[in-house]
Every structure is written in C-alpha cells, then in structure tokens.
Amino acid sequence: MSSSNQYSRSELLAVLTARAIEDRKTLFVGVGIPMLAAALAQRLHAPNIVIVFEGGIIAPQIKPSYLPLSTNEVRAARRALVLPPICDVFFYQQRGYIDFAIIGGAQVDMYGNVNTSVIGEYSSPKVRLPGSGGANDIASTCSNIIISTLHERRRFVKKVDFITSPGYLSGNRSREQAGLIFGKPFKVVTDMAVMSFDDETKTMKVDAVLRGLNIETVLSNMDFRPVISKDVETIEPPTEEELMLLRQIDPDRLMLK
Amino acid sequence: MTLVDVKLNRRKIEEKDKSLRPKVMTLKEAVSRFVFDGAVVALGGCLYSRTPMAAVHEVLRQGFKNLTLVRNLAGYEVDLLLASGCLKKLVASWCAPGYAWGMSKVLRHYVENRLAEFEEWSHLGIGLRLTAAAMGIPSIPTFSMLGSDIEKNNGLKHVECPYSGVKMLMVPALYPDVAVIHGSRVDVYGNIQIDGYVHMDREMALAAGRVIATAEEVVNEEFTRHSGDRTLIPYFCVDAVVEQPFGAYPSECWNLYDTDFSHMNLYQKKVEEKGVEGAREYIQEYITGVDSFTQFLEKTGLEKLFKNRRSFRDVIE
Numbered sequence: 001m002s003s004s005n006q007y008s009r010s011e012l013l014a015v016l017t018a019r020a021i022e023d024r025k026t027l028f029v030g031v032g033i034p035m036l037a038a039a040l041a042q043r044l045h046a047p048n049i050v051i052v053f054e055g056g057i058i059a060p061q062i063k064p065s066y067l068p069l070s071t072n073e074v075r076a077a078r079r080a081l082v083l084p085p086i087c088d089v090f091f092y093q094q095r096g097y098i099d100f101a102i103i104g105g106a107q108v109d110m111y112g113n114v115n116t117s118v119i120g121e122y123s124s125p126k127v128r129l130p131g132s133g134g135a136n137d138i139a140s141t142c143s144n145i146i147i148s149t150l151h152e153r154r155r156f157v158k159k160v161d162f163i164t165s166p167g168y169l170s171g172n173r174s175r176e177q178a179g180l181i182f183g184k185p186f187k188v189v190t191d192m193a194v195m196s197f198d199d200e201t202k203t204m205k206v207d208a209v210l211r212g213l214n215i216e217t218v219l220s221n222m223d224f225r226p227v228i229s230k231d232v233e234t235i236e237p238p239t240e241e242e243l244m245l246l247r248q249i250d251p252d253r254l255m256l257k
Numbered sequence: 258m259t260l261v262d263v264k265l266n267r268r269k270i271e272e273k274d275k276s277l278r279p280k281v282m283t284l285k286e287a288v289s290r291f292v293f294d295g296a297v298v299a300l301g302g303c304l305y306s307r308t309p310m311a312a313v314h315e316v317l318r319q320g321f322k323n324l325t326l327v328r329n330l331a332g333y334e335v336d337l338l339l340a341s342g343c344l345k346k347l348v349a350s351w352c353a354p355g356y357a358w359g360m361s362k363v364l365r366h367y368v369e370n371r372l373a374e375f376e377e378w379s380h381l382g383i384g385l386r387l388t389a390a391a392m393g394i395p396s397i398p399t400f401s402m403l404g405s406d407i408e409k410n411n412g413l414k415h416v417e418c419p420y421s422g423v424k425m426l427m428v429p430a431l432y433p434d435v436a437v438i439h440g441s442r443v444d445v446y447g448n449i450q451i452d453g454y455v456h457m458d459r460e461m462a463l464a465a466g467r468v469i470a471t472a473e474e475v476v477n478e479e480f481t482r483h484s485g486d487r488t489l490i491p492y493f494c495v496d497a498v499v500e501q502p503f504g505a506y507p508s509e510c511w512n513l514y515d516t517d518f519s520h521m522n523l524y525q526k527k528v529e530e531k532g533v534e535g536a537r538e539y540i541q542e543y544i545t546g547v548d549s550f551t552q553f554l555e556k557t558g559l560e561k562l563f564k565n566r567r568s569f570r571d572v573i574e
Binding site: 031032054055056057063066068069070072073074075077078079083084085086087090094117122123124125126127128129130131132133134135136137140141162163164165166169174175178179180181182254255 | 303304305306329330349350351352353355356357360361364365368369371375377378379380381382384385388399400401402403404405406407410415423424425426453454455456457459460509511515516518569571572573
C-alpha cells in the first residue's frame, strides 16, 4: 500500500470518515478508525477540533506512532487539557457539550441501530463481542452521531441481533418516544458510500457513492434496501495528501489494516 | 432485577468504625479478611490503567469461588479470574484485552458456553450505578440506555420527571461487597490520593461496603495534613492499607510507569496458541506458582520495570 493511488479498505474508510468531521467542534472518538479519522481531519480541514475520549480525556495531542490502544491510557491522554472522572465526560455529553461522535459496529440496521454486544441470542451468544463501553451513552445523548464501518452485507443487516447503541430504533418518531429527546444519528460513512436518514421515516438514505462504483454495488452489499437520494453525489477517492498524512499518523499500521 | 436494599447498605456503613486508626497490613491479610466466596468485588482503574493487579493475583492465589466482578471496562484481569475458576459473573460495559489483541478468547469461551455470565451495561450505566450507591440513594436518572436492548435485558424501569414531564431511565444502585483501589499514595489511615485520571475510583470506593487500598507508596499522617486537597477518597471508606510498589503492573500507573505491552503480548500469545489452557499455564507460571506479587515482579525483571518508567516519559514528552 505504499503507492498513493492504491489504498486499503480501512485507509479509504478512515479518509472518508475524516471528511465528515467539521472543524471547531468537540468530537467523541474511540480507538481504531474513528481516532485515525479525527487525527487526519485535524491535520487537514479541521485543525481546531477538540478530541474527547471516554477514559476521561479532553483535548489530547496524540503523537504519531504513539497511538493509544485504548481510550484510557497515557497515549490517549498525552498533553490533554482536562482529565476528568469518567462519569463527568458523559455528563458533559448529556449536558450538550459534545457536538459529534464517531462509533463503529459489528452490525448496523436500516434505522442506524448498532450492535457491539452479541451475535445470536444474548443469553447463549454465537459470538460474545466486547460490548457497549461508552457507545450506548454516545448514541443516547451525543448531538450528532457518525457511524463508521466497512460496507459489508453481514454488517448492514435488516435487524441487529441486539441494540447496543440506539439509532432511530424502529423509525418514524420511535427514538423520541423511547425518551431519547437529545442527539441523533447524523451520518453513516462506509468505504463505498455516505448515508444519512430520511427526514420522515428515519430509514437510512444513500447520499453519495464512491467514484467508480454504481449504486447497485452499494445496495448488493446491504441486507436491507435503503432510500436512495434524488441526486446521489459522487465521492472522490482519497487524495495523495490524505493518504500520506494518514500513513504518517499510523506508520506501524497498528490500526490501518 | 433484584430490588435495591438501600437501608441494609446504609446500615453496613453506619456500623463501620470511622475512627482515625492505622490500617496498614499485608496484601495477603487484606484479601483474606475482606474478600470471600460469592463476594461482589469491584476493581478500580479502567481497562489497563491503574488496575489493582497485585490484589487480583492475591485473589487468585487464595482461590476464591463464585465471585462477581464489577468494572467499567474490563480486560486481561477477567481472563485470569475466569480461567482460574474464581469468577461466575462479570458486571461491566465492555470486556476485551485492548485494541491490539481483538476479542478475549477466554471471555468468549466462558460466556458462549454459558459457563459464566456477562451482564452488560453502558459505561455511564456502570458509573451511575456506583454513583447512586455512593450518594446513598437507591437509583439515579439518565437518558443513557433508553430504547436499547441493554435496557430491556436488565429490566430497567422509567419515571416521568415530576418537574419537566420528561421520561428518564432509573439506574439501580450497585453496592459491591468490596472494592480494591490502587492509588498513587495512601496514608496509614486510608486517605487515597490518585495522580492523573481518576476513572470511577471515587464512586466505587464510596459505593462498596469495604475497601482495600493498595498504593505505590504509604505515607504518614503529616504528608496528608499538608495535601488534603489532593485526597480523592476519604480514610473512612478504607478498611485495609497496603503498600505495593508497581501494584498495577503490567497495567499503567500515571506518572510512574507505562503499560508493559511486551508482557501483555506474552500472555496473549499463550491464549492465542492454547485458548483457556494457555491462560491457565500463565496463571500457574506467574501467579499461583509464586508466593507474592513481589516475586512475580522479580520474575519479570527489574529491567522491564525501569523500561516502563522511561516509556511513560517518552509518551508524555
């Protein structure tokens, strides 16, 4: 992957996720692609974003090639301006101080509900995944939630096996009716498309597709049929600069597969 | 959902001796006095930051059964407690060793084969359960977990806020029988000071019926008399004071030492190759096969400990 016109799926996902990040906002991220995307955006169009980690870390400055392997370790906390107790970080969010968050997921459904808990039954799972961590809290009260995941049929399922992190639940006004009166799923970014949610039904909606792919490829990698925007935009592939900077952040390819 | 017994748990604290008295003892004594079969044990720190590993080792050596572990984000210590047969239930928001090593094979084996239970809450959910207990109230409201299967699975209840009409989820208090906190320093009475991020240690100590404080250093009363503003956990919560340098190793301790990733790799390699059996081999070799945590540190070697001290500086600078 040394040449700039070639890139891996995770590099592509990191670049497209970075592009979804707005400057001058507070941004809650976990380790992996979301963190790389934040670090990349910081070096490009969003130099003034403030990164927040759930371990109790506000505004750290991550050192390239010293990437944290969890959201609560010294690599994540380096040069942070505030190191509050963990509950406080979530209170800041519940209060409205966190503008954006990026979460991943093993399964995502048509209403943006995310599963990181179990594949199969909860009481006797086929696969016991690590669990919510702060993802449920983020999805419950962060102002704008970005879901970032690879575009695969096994991930984009009709119904998640377990709602770890709520999206629009069963669509229409069900999120609000459940008591989730703050925060909303904002975008879904994959390595093929950028999606949002239909204003009325809250069904996932394809807004843009990567140059060179047709909409049918995007749809055939999903187990449900999303709404398709009237004018689907074209996403430009990663630029040389984006890839170069991204690879400088993770030179050991700890997170870039 | 078991009903929360706020009165019983209040009485436990009312009955405690709150006098200022020295509580310094060995780790062996602290663990044998305050941990028991079937206990609900909370561990301070978060994932591989300030995990009270020395106490975990002592629990394994004394071989308790049917423990329930309460933690916010849990990892390698859960593997050890499961593989040694100490743990029947984990109450946490997340469990895996850390990003580099993927999912926990040991946790998967135990939970997927229904040999142990993993009761999942959100991260704030765990924090609020401890906060409610710490505040002496039976439950506390939040918007987290509303509408999710975490809510359904744990049978959580709602209220309509009487002042705003807003629907809120009520998180039940959680009272661990014993919490173990690893501090930067503690005085002989049990006043705990923690440098760097404090995670959920304050809430956890106040929520628990009994608290074991291990720390890098035990200081005298005079020290705390001049630094009370730095005391996070008051002495009256604490029942045992144990000096244990490098007591969080191989996890990190703020300002003092970094995580020993090479030791984590060594453990993970065994699990990668042999699954649960690999974890048991590790326990035999490094924990039950030695007499004390200090012997374990000797086995891993001074050079490594010094390297982890240097490494923390390298990251920060």
